[in-house]
Every structure is written in structure tokens, then in C-alpha cells.
Amino acid sequence: MNNPMKILFTLLAAAALLSCTAPAETAQELALxxxxxxxxxEETLPLGNGRIGMMPDGGIDKELIVLNDITMWSGSEDPEALNPEALTYLPKIRGLLLTGKNGEAQRMMYDHFRCGGLGSAFGNGKDAPYGCFQMLGDLHINYSYPQTEDAGNYARTLSLNDAVASTVFTKGETTFTREYISSHADDVLAVRVAADKKNSISFEVSLSRPERATVSVQENTL
Incomplete structure (x- = not known):
């Protein structure tokens, strides 16, 4: 009869060997x-937490970051915008889409599944009572570099695993790194600017909006 303790020891040893040699599973990296x-x-990198967001373009000398806020709406309550019959057409539109009749669904949506009155005024919603969503503003960052060399090794990335965007490039022997996040927990947008050589970071920041806005500076707040 086989020794039970010997069999148990053999099984444990085999399991330990497999656990040591099996490759560790790694999460697939997803990134733009x-x-x-x-x-x-359309080529900027979108970041947002459901309320606020930004889209940095990764410019080397001049960077533009478009800012958004969910409350930035140009209009107000418009009684004429109400369309009670729209709800009755929703099942019909869904049915057409599920059967591949996208053209018919789109025409029905345009005819019946829309608000009344001027609505978004065919692309000019900012001047209509109902209004439309608008951008919050443009954040401009103008960088100055002590290095005179052209930028090289440029890489702009949006990690879909951890929702962090980055811009990395070199000038001479210096590597510059920018990281962008939109925190849901802290409800903030943040940009980190770094370089691997001292005295390499210098920039000016300004804020603008195409219309109906005033920009001011109070102490260290723009």
C-alpha cells in the first residue's frame, strides 16, 4: 500500500512547483x-469625472486645454420646449433601430422626438431660450525653455486603465513630462509639469472664453 503521507507530500511539492513557474497574469494595457x-x-485627449473635464492638446511651446463644466448651459427654462408626444415615439424609434431601419428611425426622431419651440436653434442654441451646452473656457499655457534644441522623442498618451493623460518629450539632455488627471474623489482637474533637470520649467498661464466672460486674478488665483 502506498504511504499516504508520501503521496500528500508529492502533491504539495507539485503544486508549489506549478505556482512558482506559472506566469503571472497581467492586466492588458489600453491606451491611445x-x-x-x-x-x-478631435485629436485632444478627453478627461472628465462626470461633472468637469478637460482636453489638452499637448502643444510643446503653446498648450491649449479646453475646460468643461456640466452646469455651463446658455439658456433657461423654456415652456415651448416641452413635447409630451415625444415619449410615445421612443418605442417605435427603438424598434426601427433594432430591425436595422436606421434611416426611418432618424427621420422619425427628427419629426417627433425633439423639443418644441426653437430648441437648439439649428446650431445657434446659445441665442435661443432653451439654450445649449457650452465650453467653460480655454486654458493657455505658454512655455519657455532654457534649451535651444528642437523637441524630440515626443509621445502623447491617454491611459484607459487609470484615466491619466501624459505628454513626454526631450529637449537636448532634458526630458519634460506633463500629466493630466480629472479626479472624481476630489472633484478637481490637475496638471503636473515636471523635468528631470533643475531650472528647466518656466511658463505663463492665461484663461479665455469666446464670449460673456471676464477673467481676473486675485493673489494666486486666476
Whole structure:
């Protein structure tokens, strides 16, 4: 008869060997990557926490960060915007979409599933009573560098695993790194600017908005 203790020891040893040699599982890295600054708004990296957000373009000398706030609405309550019959068309629109009749669904939506009155005024909602969502403003950062060399090794990344965007490039022997986050826990937008050589960071910050805005500075607050 086999020795039970010997069999148990053999099984434990085999399990330990497998646990030592099995490769550790690693989470798949998901990211958007660019090797140039954004040339258009659609190429910027979106970050948000459900209430506030920003879209940095990763410019080297001049960086533009578009800021958003969910409460930035141009209009107000408009009684004419109410359309009680819209709800009755929702099941019909869904049914058309589920059967692949997208064109019919779109036409029905345009005809019946929309607000009354001027609504968003066909793209000019800021001047209509109902209004529309608008950007909060543009944050401009103009950088100055002691290095005279052109930028190289440029990388702009948005990590979909941890929702952190970054811009990294070199000038001469100096590596510059910027990181952008939108914190849900703290309800803030933050930009970290760093360099691996001392006395390499210098910039000016300004804020603007196309209309209906006044920018002021009080102590260290813009």
C-alpha cells in the first residue's frame, strides 16, 4: 500500500512547483497614443469625472486645454420646449433601430422626438431660450525653455486603465513630462509639469472664453 503521507507530500511539492513557474497574469494595457501634438480638437485627449473635464492638446511651446463644466448651459427654462408626444415615439424609434431601419428611425426622431419651440436653434442654441451646452473656457499655457534644441522623442498618451493623460518629450539632455488627471474623489482637474533637470520649467498661464466672460486674478488665483 502506498504511504499516504508520501503521496500528500508529492502533491504539495507539485503544486508549489506549478505556482512558482506559472506566469503571472497581467492586466492588458489600453491606451491611445500619438507622436505629435493635436492638430485638431478631435485629436485632444478627453478627461472628465462626470461633472468637469478637460482636453489638452499637448502643444510643446503653446498648450491649449479646453475646460468643461456640466452646469455651463446658455439658456433657461423654456415652456415651448416641452413635447409630451415625444415619449410615445421612443418605442417605435427603438424598434426601427433594432430591425436595422436606421434611416426611418432618424427621420422619425427628427419629426417627433425633439423639443418644441426653437430648441437648439439649428446650431445657434446659445441665442435661443432653451439654450445649449457650452465650453467653460480655454486654458493657455505658454512655455519657455532654457534649451535651444528642437523637441524630440515626443509621445502623447491617454491611459484607459487609470484615466491619466501624459505628454513626454526631450529637449537636448532634458526630458519634460506633463500629466493630466480629472479626479472624481476630489472633484478637481490637475496638471503636473515636471523635468528631470533643475531650472528647466518656466511658463505663463492665461484663461479665455469666446464670449460673456471676464477673467481676473486675485493673489494666486486666476
Amino acid at each position: 497614443r500619438f507622436n505629435t501634438p493635436a492638430a485638431a480638437w
